[in-house]
Amino acid sequence: MADNPRNIINIVVPFALDSSIGQVVGITSDFNYIETTSSVTSFSFPQSFSFYPNGTGPLELSVATIEEKFSEPLSSGSLRLVSSVDVKDRPTVQFNYFKDPKDLARCVRGMRLVGDMLKTDAMERLKFEDLEGAEGFRFLGPSLPRNLSDDASMETFCRSTMMTIWHYHGGCLVGKVVDGDLRVVGTNSLRVVNGSIFNTSPGTNPQATLMMIGRYIGCRMLQKEQRNRLSIIYHI
Known part of the structure; x- marks a missing residue:
């Protein structure tokens, strides 16, 4: 058994976005796929924290997601039947993501490329300006390490934010x-x-x-x- 691991960052955008499904925006030489999606995420707050008089009030955020995933992972796992007679018993599945160090290295390279994307002029419009006039991204969830050249930090990010793309x-x-x-x-x-x-x-x-x-x-x-x-x- 194997599965294609993916890692993402979510950027809160200072303007309205239409929701869109994943679209491939780039494929690297070692077949790391860079995709983007956009969505509107709603949050509700208890009455004591709400500015709305009718109890809870929604807060909607436009979120741009950039994800990195790759094909043909070297790490593999196993699938074992729990029961040979009852099909309702789910099998035991283990994928062993990033067990092969080459897979982890591919993730690091892919997420560094995402970090380089954030430094381009095209991404400037996605930044917020704080009260002191400094501009920066607002992340929903984990952000990339500040030092993209630090292998240990990048590896920790890859391991802690890894998720499936459901291509078992x-x-x-x-x-x-x-x-x-x-x-x-x-x-x-x-x-x-x-x-x-x-x-x-x-x-x-x-x-x-x-x-x-x-x-x-x-x-x-x-x-x-x-x-x-x-x-x-x-x-x-």
């Missing part, structure tokens, strides 16, 4: 759990057609790839059924 793969590998037709070994009518059959998963969303594979397997099943019917008719 490797649980039903071809040749081990399923055969070349994606049929579960030892069965005749059970197939697995999802991300678990992948040896590796791209850094971007694999949905289109999975839909294509599903259609391909479905067409093969229909063609085989049609051939079987023609064979029966021929013999009759």
Whole structure:
């Protein structure tokens, strides 16, 4: 089992943003994917802290999210069945994120690139100005270390902010759990057609790839059924 780790920073923006889904804005030479999303986050406060007379009042913040993730992590884990008879018992899954030091180094390189992005002129409009006239970013959650060249600080940031991108793969590998037709070994009518059959998963969303594979397997099943019917008719 493996999963593509990702790390993010959330920047509160001083103007209104429309919500948007993740979009790839850059891919590095070692296939680190840099993506951005935007959202409006609402907060409510107890009456004693509210400026609103009717109890709680919402506070809406526009948030720009910059995330880094990478494909083909070297770190892998395991999937073990808890029960061989009850399908309701969830299996035990362990991904071992950043177990391989090369994965951790890739995260550090990717997040340093994000830090370099924050220093560009294009990001100036996302800064707030304080009462003394100094400008700076306002983060929702953890911010990047001040010293991007400090390996230890960057590694700590990567480990503490790591989250999944839900691209799990490797649980039903071809040749081990399923055969070349994606049929579960030892069965005749059970197939697995999802991300678990992948040896590796791209850094971007694999949905289109999975839909294509599903259609391909479905067409093969229909063609085989049609051939079987023609064979029966021929013999009759």
